[in-house]
Amino acid sequence: MERTVAILALPRVVALDFSIAANILGDEPGYRLIVCGDLERPQAADRGGVLITPTHDLSAVEEAGVLVVPGYDDPHLPLPPAYLAAIARHAARGGCVVGICTGTFAIAAAGLADGRRVTTHWRYVDELRERYPAARVVENVLFVDDGTLLTSAGGGAGMDVCLHLIRTDFGVAAADRAEKRVVAAPARQPECVDVLTPPGSELAAVRGWALEHLCEPITVQALAERGLMSRRTFIRRFQQETGMPPMRWLTAQRLLRARRLLETSDLPVERVAAETGLGTAENFRTLFRREVGVPPSVYRRRISSR
Incomplete structure (x- = not known):
């Protein structure tokens, strides 16, 4: 409708x-x-x-x-x-x-x-x-x-x-x-889940690597080492480029991936949680509901009905 x-x-x-x-x-x-x-x-x-x-x-x-x-x-x-x-x-x-x-x-x-x-x-x-x-x-x-x-x-x-x-x-x-x-860039601020990765920026390669490994455990220290920076310097520069702390950005990207999987596949919630690195199905449901406003099952039904 x-x-x-x-x-x-x-x-x-x-x-x-x-x-x-x-x-x-x-x-x-x-x-x-x-x-x-x-x-x-x-x-x-x-x-x-x-x-x-x-x-x-x-x-x-x-x-x-x-x-x-x-x-x-x-x-x-x-x-x-x-x-x-x-x-x-x-x-x-x-x-x-x-x-x-x-x-x-x-x-x-x-x-x-x-x-x-x-x-x-x-x-x-x-x-x-x-x-x-x-x-x-x-x-x-x-x-x-x-x-x-x-x-x-x-x-x-x-x-x-x-x-x-x-x-x-x-x-x-x-x-x-x-x-x-x-021909628009993805939404460019933290309030929205789909966050712009600035092209050519100092940490673009680090963020690109993280996006390819969302299903794996990723720590700030690991990202800092990949960026050849101290943890403190990495956090400061990451926030300057994206407008948010590294782990908040990572969670946003994982939720974005989860939303796409819920919309475009029939994978069970447990599999979606595993594919996006968001932990157990229970943890995933809690986080998804807190950030998106509805449980994953409701989100899937709502989008599929439109």
């Missing part, structure tokens, strides 16, 4: 933010894409003379499972109340809201950011924090996942948050296919 994704055609919409969401989510077979706004007034994008014409009016937001709020120019200027009301109604009935770049300001103006973790473009972080002190503004990240509220730091990071949404809704394999379609 398709999940409807509505993109808001806001006044002063940023064409890049809109097109990123439209292209990545619009090409995902599990989504049905609609564009909501003022049918009588196509919105002129911020630059280049681009006009974005809605396919549906704002009332159609009610039928969507996901509402994407792209960035818009001059976020200090107010938006028409009808747009803010549509965002608020969507959230009130439990819909997922995705804000790209300055779209977070519209989300906050609609009352959704109070007490929630959100982010926006680095140029506007201080303004967002000042205007909406009840929001928990996070900086120096590409995107933030706060349950039914996802926000990204900029237009480029909008690609990451859209791929994260696909991964959450349809699994790792679907996100892999979407990444290949748009």
Whole structure:
């Protein structure tokens, strides 16, 4: 069954933010894409003379499972109340809201950011924090996942948050296919399981070796020795390159491999645990549920039914 994704055609919409969401989510077979706004007034994008014409009016937001709020120019200027009301109604009935770049300001103006973790473009972080002190503004990240509220730091990071949404809704394999379609790097921050291994970096070869030996016991000391570094220096440089400690990165990669195996094979849980180096079946179930939110068996059924 398709999940409807509505993109808001806001006044002063940023064409890049809109097109990123439209292209990545619009090409995902599990989504049905609609564009909501003022049918009588196509919105002129911020630059280049681009006009974005809605396919549906704002009332159609009610039928969507996901509402994407792209960035818009001059976020200090107010938006028409009808747009803010549509965002608020969507959230009130439990819909997922995705804000790209300055779209977070519209989300906050609609009352959704109070007490929630959100982010926006680095140029506007201080303004967002000042205007909406009840929001928990996070900086120096590409995107933030706060349950039914996802926000990204900029237009480029909008690609990451859209791929994260696909991964959450349809699994790792679907996100892999979407990444290949748009020639994108895997999601690039610790909050997401699929973590970028920077090409040409000092420790890329060490990480590559670890990915080929996930089923084996791997220690920080062994990785440091392979990188010809002291343990302390290795940990510091590893965290600089990946944004996380070595063992956290290793666990993330093992869970990613486990998710792929659950999605694409009928291997029993015991075998998946062994193939990914995550210990006994019981330990694997506990860790998987803690990190992914559901037991492996539920995850497998959920993805196979989509």
